[in-house]
Amino acid sequence: MKTLIAVLSIIVALLALALVPLALGGCGAAATDHNEPNDDLNTAHVLAPGVPVDGVIGPDDSDVFQCDTPEGDGIRSFIVTVQTETPQDIELQVGASIPGSWEGITWPGWKAVTKGDHIEVTGTLKKGTVLMFVKGTSGTTYTIDITWR
Ligand SMILES: [Ca+2]
Numbered sequence: 001m002k003t004l005i006a007v008l009s010i011i012v013a014l015l016a017l018a019l020v021p022l023a024l025g026g027c028g029a030a031a032t033d034h035n036e037p038n039d040d041l042n043t044a045h046v047l048a049p050g051v052p053v054d055g056v057i058g059p060d061d062s063d064v065f066q067c068d069t070p071e072g073d074g075i076r077s078f079i080v081t082v083q084t085e086t087p088q089d090i091e092l093q094v095g096a097s098i099p100g101s102w103e104g105i106t107w108p109g110w111k112a113v114t115k116g117d118h119i120e121v122t123g124t125l126k127k128g129t130v131l132m133f134v135k136g137t138s139g140t141t142y143t144i145d146i147t148w149r
Pocket residue numbers: 036037038039061062063064
């Protein structure tokens with residue numbers, strides 16, 4: 001009987017521990033990022049061109065997005081837009097993964113330009129994948145989008 005009570009009290013203790021994170025998570029529900037996990041290239045969130053995606057920067061967070069060049073030959077130009085109320089709290093870096101290149105990530109020097117409430121990066125790519133890295137102040141919300149021309 002004593003053993004049974006001991007086992008039951010352990011189970012109750014474990015259940016209580018399991019509920020703690022749920023309760024804590026509930027507090028920050030407004031800042032849920034549905035794209036997580038997306039902290040590195042292996043978990044990069046795939047963007048569909050012209051379909052904006054909302055994100056939130058967490059503590060010690062980086063958010064990685066990717067988009068392949070559209071089908072077809074020739075050089076294509078793209079524009080990445082990150083819209084946020086506080087552009088000064090966001091750092092946007094855009095690179096590329098190019099087939100046949102021995103480097104993992106190529107940095108063609110595409111510059112992030114702040115224009116009012118959004119940050120823009122324009123560039124051109126013949127064939128490959130545009131890689132977008134968003135970092136910044138924890139709690140900053142943003143909307144990221146890529147379009148091709
Ligand atoms: Ca992330």
